[in-house]
Amino acid sequence: MSNPVRVAFVGAGAHASYAHYPSLAEMKDVQVVAVCDLSPERASAAAQRWNIPRTYTDYRRMLDEVEPQAVYVILPPHQMFEIVVEALNRRLHVFIEKPPGITVQQTRNLARLAEKNGCLTMVGFQRRFVPLLVQARRRVEERGAITQCLVRFVKSGGTEDYYGGSVDILTCDAIHAVDNLRWLGGEVKRLVSTVDRFHSPVDNAFNALVEFQSGAVGILLTNWVTGRRIYSVEMHSLNISAYAEPDDRALIYRDGSLEPEVILNTEAAGSDAPHRYLGFYDENRHFIECIQSGRQPQTCFADAVKTMELVERIRHERL
Template sequence: MPDKIRVAVIGAGALANRVHYPSLRAMPDVEIVALCDLVESKCQSTGDAFGISRRYTDYRRMLDAEKADAVYVLMPPYHLFDITMDVIERGLHVFIEKPPAVTTFQAESLALKAASKGVRTMVGFNRRFIPLMRQVRAMVESQGPINHCVSVFYKAMPEALYYRGAIDYLHCDAIHAVDALRWMGGAVDEVASVMGHFGWTRENACHAVVKFASGGTGVLMTNWATGGRVHTFEMHAQGISAFIDPDREARIYTPESPQGRVITTQESAGTDEWHVYYGFFGENRHFIDCLKEGKEPETNFTEAARSMRLVDDLYAAAA
């Protein structure tokens, strides 16, 4: 890989403008060579905002014309599959947002195709890259293996319709909590779950207990029929317990610190910029570093498909 990674970006939407373009723009070893969006005005405004002069409304034309090392595909899951396949088939490395697909089968197809072409892949499961989450996990694991962890994700959105019903809330959004549970506890051996449909005809809650291959246990609590957004985590090992709210702070209890040591999320990240302390800059940095060092990204397509598969298992266990 060259010292400077040449990136082309497909999608100039809200999240992309808020977190991915600023993260890539800030990296001296990345050049955003071109961008593409179906909507001409979005091409122009994002191009102007981030100083990207080469702009396209047809991504195939962009891929053929530009010499990119890697491509970002940043759009809703029901648009992702064909575009991501086209990128992989051209032998280009690829970063996509979560969820990686509408179905697990699609996610696995993308992973298999990427493996056959030898390209690096990554899905933006940013919770794993939140500096506070990584710092706390290292602190807990320094005392011993995680024997119990908890992932909580609540929202006040009982009619959990994503993209007019193209995908369910658990595969689309609460998958952040599912993926983080796997990141904390490792491979899952057994699943018990209950689905809820509170004030709505379709599933908008899932509560589950899992047993990890390590012997530890994990608890998942997701509910879209609550009072508001709460997204928190717990990690426990013998002699240490951490309660983490990555929007704010973590409190870590040990026998020496029974009142709990507090670390704020901004303190951990060294900044109060949201896209940095909430893990978006870190995931982008990780992808670029993996390309430069020839390493497999932590949240590659195979790994992301495992989180999709666990969501399938949560539904199946509740049936």
């Protein structure tokens, strides 16, 4: 086996601990060589739990001393830009979370810098890697290209922007559904949207009808003040439909039959661990394998620019 991929982390917060450390810890061909967090307690807790040999509070010092191949920058979106620029200027491969910047311009600038420096990059749009959604899509596409799809992302109690107001709900979180629509339908030819503030001083509901360049049609349905959180995806091709919830199961209907094929999320993932059935393991695996083979990940910064541009279009091309 070739040498393990040497990875360093900036950020030992909630999401890194839930999604990324447990995923990488299961890979024998990856070595997490250091973790940096402004909070020494968090860095030490992550190091202890995941057997990481070195901790830092200064990311520049960490990058100088451990010379990783790749760095994960898992910070709130308004705090990560400068660190990602530094990593790209050191010609490191970089994984960041969504959103890939607080504006589309930030994302474009990161993508240009990554290209100039030959870096492989990835944004954590893990819903493209959810085993249940990947399987459901494969079943539907056995009958031909997707003709229609719908991505619903609704939550409860969302009347404030994220991170103290530094990034809006659509860019920070509903972007998952926007990116999933692009994954299913490809690039968008035209769209019409509604953007609303339901019981809220900030925009908290974003709906869109989109026509893809392929001729397929997509629907985005998001609202942050509904009865409960639901993430669900609907896809259709010739006489076949899939209704899938990554938190639960997919129902596949064929040829008018009322008896669906049922696929459980845990069955699709072969595991009942959330970092597996929610797609985090597979997105991390994709990043590592891309580094090993020198190819650009599916959700590289240049691709993420397109998702951020679609976010902008949804904000502006209103009914």
